[in-house]
Amino acid sequence: MSAVDTVSSGALRHLRIIDLTRVWAGPLGTRTLADFGAEVIKVSDPRIPLSRVGKVNDKLNRNKLNIALRLDKPEGRDVFLDLVSVGDVVIENFRPRVMRNLDITYGKLLEVNPNLLMCSMPGFGLAGPYSEYPAFGSTAEAMAGINSMIGYVPDRPLQTGLSYADPVSGLNLVNVILAFARRRSVTGKGNFIDLALADSPLGTLGEFFVANSAIDYKQHPNGNRHSQYAPHGAFRCFGDDQWIAISITNHFQWERLKVEIDDSRLENPGYGDLSGRKANEGAINRIMEEWTSRKDAGELMEQLQQKGVPAAKVSNNLDVLNDPHLNEREYFSYLKISEENIEKYDGQAIPGNQKERSKWFPMRDLGEDSNSIVMEYLGYSKDKYLSLLEQKVIS
Amino acid sequence: MSSEYFADDLPLNGIKVVETAQGVSGPYAAKLLASLGAEVIKVELPGGDWSRKTPPFLSETNHTESSALYLYNNTGKKSVVLDWRNSEGLNDLENLIKSADVFIEDWDISARTEWKLSPEFFIENNPQLIELSITPFGLSGPYSTYKSTPLIQLALGGILNLIGNPEQEPLMLPGHQPDYLTGINGSNAVQIALWDRDFFGESGKFLELTMLETLANLHQAPLDMDGGIRRRSGHRQSPLSSNGFPPGVCTVSAKDGYMTFGGGSPAIWEQLCLMLGRLDLFENETFSNVFENPESGLIVDHIMENWMADKTREEVFKEASSVWMLPVSPVKKINEILEDKQYASRHAFQKIIHPVAGEATYPSPTFTANGEKLKVSRSPMLGEHTKEYLW
Numbered sequence: 001m002s003a004v005d006t007v008s009s010g011a012l013r014h015l016r017i018i019d020l021t022r023v024w025a026g027p028l029g030t031r032t033l034a035d036f037g038a039e040v041i042k043v044s045d046p047r048i049p050l051s052r053v054g055k056v057n058d059k060l061n062r063n064k065l066n067i068a069l070r071l072d073k074p075e076g077r078d079v080f081l082d083l084v085s086v087g088d089v090v091i092e093n094f095r096p097r098v099m100r101n102l103d104i105t106y107g108k109l110l111e112v113n114p115n116l117l118m119c120s121m122p123g124f125g126l127a128g129p130y131s132e133y134p135a136f137g138s139t140a141e142a143m144a145g146i147n148s149m150i151g152y153v154p155d156r157p158l159q160t161g162l163s164y165a166d167p168v169s170g171l172n173l174v175n176v177i178l179a180f181a182r183r184r185s186v187t188g189k190g191n192f193i194d195l196a197l198a199d200s201p202l203g204t205l206g207e208f209f210v211a212n213s214a215i216d217y218k219q220h221p222n223g224n225r226h227s228q229y230a231p232h233g234a235f236r237c238f239g240d241d242q243w244i245a246i247s248i249t250n251h252f253q254w255e256r257l258k259v260e261i262d263d264s265r266l267e268n269p270g271y272g273d274l275s276g277r278k279a280n281e282g283a284i285n286r287i288m289e290e291w292t293s294r295k296d297a298g299e300l301m302e303q304l305q306q307k308g309v310p311a312a313k314v315s316n317n318l319d320v321l322n323d324p325h326l327n328e329r330e331y332f333s334y335l336k337i338s339e340e341n342i343e344k345y346d347g348q349a350i351p352g353n354q355k356e357r358s359k360w361f362p363m364r365d366l367g368e369d370s371n372s373i374v375m376e377y378l379g380y381s382k383d384k385y386l387s388l389l390e391q392k393v394i395s
Numbered sequence: 396m397s398s399e400y401f402a403d404d405l406p407l408n409g410i411k412v413v414e415t416a417q418g419v420s421g422p423y424a425a426k427l428l429a430s431l432g433a434e435v436i437k438v439e440l441p442g443g444d445w446s447r448k449t450p451p452f453l454s455e456t457n458h459t460e461s462s463a464l465y466l467y468n469n470t471g472k473k474s475v476v477l478d479w480r481n482s483e484g485l486n487d488l489e490n491l492i493k494s495a496d497v498f499i500e501d502w503d504i505s506a507r508t509e510w511k512l513s514p515e516f517f518i519e520n521n522p523q524l525i526e527l528s529i530t531p532f533g534l535s536g537p538y539s540t541y542k543s544t545p546l547i548q549l550a551l552g553g554i555l556n557l558i559g560n561p562e563q564e565p566l567m568l569p570g571h572q573p574d575y576l577t578g579i580n581g582s583n584a585v586q587i588a589l590w591d592r593d594f595f596g597e598s599g600k601f602l603e604l605t606m607l608e609t610l611a612n613l614h615q616a617p618l619d620m621d622g623g624i625r626r627r628s629g630h631r632q633s634p635l636s637s638n639g640f641p642p643g644v645c646t647v648s649a650k651d652g653y654m655t656f657g658g659g660s661p662a663i664w665e666q667l668c669l670m671l672g673r674l675d676l677f678e679n680e681t682f683s684n685v686f687e688n689p690e691s692g693l694i695v696d697h698i699m700e701n702w703m704a705d706k707t708r709e710e711v712f713k714e715a716s717s718v719w720m721l722p723v724s725p726v727k728k729i730n731e732i733l734e735d736k737q738y739a740s741r742h743a744f745q746k747i748i749h750p751v752a753g754e755a756t757y758p759s760p761t762f763t764a765n766g767e768k769l770k771v772s773r774s775p776m777l778g779e780h781t782k783e784y785l786w
Contacts, residue, residue: 011591024615036587054616054636123722125763128740133716136657138632138644139724143735147655147726148647149569150558157653157726159646160568161633162557167613171579176762178586179431183406185594195762199725199743202758203576205729206467209744211451212729213756217463219729224546224567227450232546234555234564239780241626243565245550253542310542314565317625320553320611321618325538331608345617350580352587353597382590 005217010037015181018043018083019064022091024137024163025197027060027122028170030091034063035348036078037355040082041051041065042364042372046395050366059345061363062335063355068367068395076393080104082378085112086183089177093121093197097133106163106192117184119177119193121169126194135197137163144201147210151221158221169200174350201378230277234314235289237297243314244297246288246304249276256307261291335362400742400770401763405432410589412436413492414472415479416501417444419574420606421529422468423498425583429471430760430769431582436784437472438479438488443777444469453752459777460751464571467757467775470747474775475784480510485783492517497585498526504539512602524599525588529581533605543606548573552610553618560629577609631685631692632659639684642676642695643667646726649703649711656699656715657722670719671702740770742768749773 015038019030027042030251034040042061045248050057050251067083069075070076081104084090089216090109092099099105099120106118120126123135124143141147180191202209211217225234226247234243246360248254254277258266265287270276290298297313304311315323321344326332333347343362348354373379374394388394410433414425422437429435437444446465447458454461475491491708492498498517507513515532518524528534531543538669540553546567549555554573559566562642591597611618616625616635625633630646641664646655658664661683668677676682676695685692703711708725715721725731732738733756740762744756759768 011587011595028613032583053638054420054620056635059615059617092614115645119762124737125741128737130716130737133712134720134722135724136722137659137728139655139722142646142653142655142726143724143732145727145732146569147653148728152560152563156541157628157646157704158559158566159632159655160558161628161631162554162615163632163657164568166615168576168579171576171583172761174583175427175579175586176764178583178590179406180764182586182590182593183404187404189403191764192725192766193764194741194766197739198739199741199761202732202738202762204572205570206758207451207463207570208729208732209758210467210755211453211463213733214453214463214753215451216730217451219569223564229544234546234550234566236564241556241562243550243556245546245555247544247546249544257488305534305538305541310544311492311545312541312547314550314556315553317553317614317616317618318622320551320614323551323611325532325536326607326611328603329533329536329608331611339598343617343621346612346614347608349604349612350584350587350776351602351604352584352600353591 008356009359010035011353012036012038015039015089017041017089017091018087020090020094021121022093024060024166025169026091026093026173028167028388029173029177029246031060031062032170032174032348032350035354036352039065041067041087043067043071043080044366046367046392050363058363062345063360064364065369065373066366067370069370070393071104073393075388075391077102077104079374079378079388079394081109081112083373084109084116086377087113088117088183089116090116091121091173091177091382094186095134096122096126098260110190115184115188115190117177117180117190117193119173119195121173121195121197123197125196125199137197140165141201143198145205146201149219149221152223154222155219156221165197165201169195169206172200172203225281228274228333230274230281230290231284231288232286234282235285235292237292237295237300238298242297244292244300245312245314246294247310249310253309257304257309260304260307260309263287264292333357333360335360337362345363370394399655401765401767405769407432410434410497411495412497412499413438416499416529418446418501419464419468419571419743420577421447421501421581422531423501423575423578424527425472426470426523426586427579427760428585428599430771434655435472435594436491436780437469437474437775439474439476439777440478441476442609447777448555453755454624459729460749466749466752466755469774470771472775473708473780474778475781476778477785483684487628488519490783492524493521496525496589497521497777498524499529499581499585500526504534507534515763518599518601523592525585525592527581527585527598527603528603529577531606533603538607545571545573548606548610551607551659553614554610557625558632559626559627561626573606573610576613577604577606580609603742632657637754639686641683642685642692643699645692645696647699647703648664649708651707653726654703654708654711655724655726663721663744666719666721669729670715671698671699671722695747745771747771751776
């Protein structure tokens, strides 16, 4: 495969990002920037193949170049420093001591690029008592309070099961990089950003911290019950693991829902206001589920929404992929893997001047762009490139 | 460790934002822009943003000025009251927007039709304007008139289905997560458009951001999953492929509460077995995928809970993290987080005093710049700045 077109379109063309991140949060953030035309150079370890399990890497690393480079060898570190000298931004999510051991801290990198913008994404932060503790998205969400409010009963918290701190951090990465890249363009000054995985979900739980600190407000796991809305939850529908979410936020919606269910037991005058429905939520939910369990979730969503009742099929991953709304709005993207094989991937939720879709390219293999990066961007001679290959510094 | 707040020029100094959006998604987007230095004018209808009516309230007597949801999502803004539903108010709004760089609104297709507001309406008078439209489903497509709440979004976005026990009701994320995620993407969309406008001379734009697309974008694996369905797994991490996970990637109890153990790789599973003194489990092949052998998961849960029965979460956290290098964390409650020494050491929270609601602790912007957190100022009272901007 010939070198891919990296700089021709998208708002962020000309922004060059050296990407040392792995797993989810970092790669999600740098992929988002790449979708808008940023030139993202992913630096991989030549000894570690890019896992294709579940195509997670394929999904998160489209539109990025790949150089395979041994940062732990002096010759490899020199190549990295040369790369940083022609880059705008460096992003990494190792544990703090890894960057120190490799001697590629922000201070060192400033010597080769005095206005570099750098972002580290440690688990808990670069300093403080937990700074060297390992963290994943699943443990960071526990630390940040998400798990303490999920569950069926107050004394049994559950995890999201989907490593929630990762996607929040990935989006926050985009936010902070855009801001400080702008500042750098205007003032010429770089910055060092510390974006801890365990900090990001704090920002999406703000009202709980405000209320707890001021009036000792607490929310315990309690299924899908809601303090202001009732009924509120997921109700079993016809079929295997089929559910409909219904969320009644006012009296009008409750009246409309009752007409559709048409069950005299719901005419109880005590159910007419929120406090009455909250007090009898279990009984109401059972009556509703008798009704929903005979229905198709998708059809029921349409029926209820047509009457102005907030309702939604509980979609699984395949339902989302085939969702008529998302497809009609051309949300998805189609990546050309080979001449015969075009795969459907998620698109880009952020609107704006994205890289032209015809120029989106799938994940590059380990080291696929090593040659063009060191020879074209860094101006190395062919001999120097071959020598680095021979020393297994790059691949 | 920082002792001060970031005091240099903020990235968005000089950028003026007008916001009519209510609730969380639009206001959170604008709050992020405010924290980065933008001047944000929040335009409220005479009754105020609906989040002002949302409990819990910090004051028993004055709810309008003390909703935790409002107080948090509107820090750093000015509040101007006008009624854009009548022609005089709309005229005032137009005038405010004429000198703005960014306008953030949340008018769905029904509202736009009712008020006869085309997407071009404001940009015609200010070609450099970036207008961000945030709605649950967008201004076109089969769901564009659908009603939405966070639960509805999580359901259609494929997130609800992933949380909770396998045979039981799927569970939602706490609070307003879809709205916050969309808010971050709103700040992202605005900043990308500003970059294009200010550095490449592009004109203004009408940008349509939707909550559903934001959520659909946040699945870790491609949605097709080779034709398989990712299932919710209760207290365990949900598998990303048929390879599943070893046992021990779960939320289980210690002496004084719960711990969440991360992992999924053979290396971490081996470390966990070493910590538990049960390397025999690592060597036992029937313990390699908890979803193929559910019994193995229950056995390991039990061993882990026994190992932790006399240990506090803090003790387990310290030993498992620093001795065994396991990714693990206590399940912390909101009040415990406010007292956590790691968060305190990085100023993850800051105290803000509001004239009516009093003092409360707010999360800081979620990063440090050159070791310093950004300072946040209080949210405005309803119409506090009307005179300043309209008279």
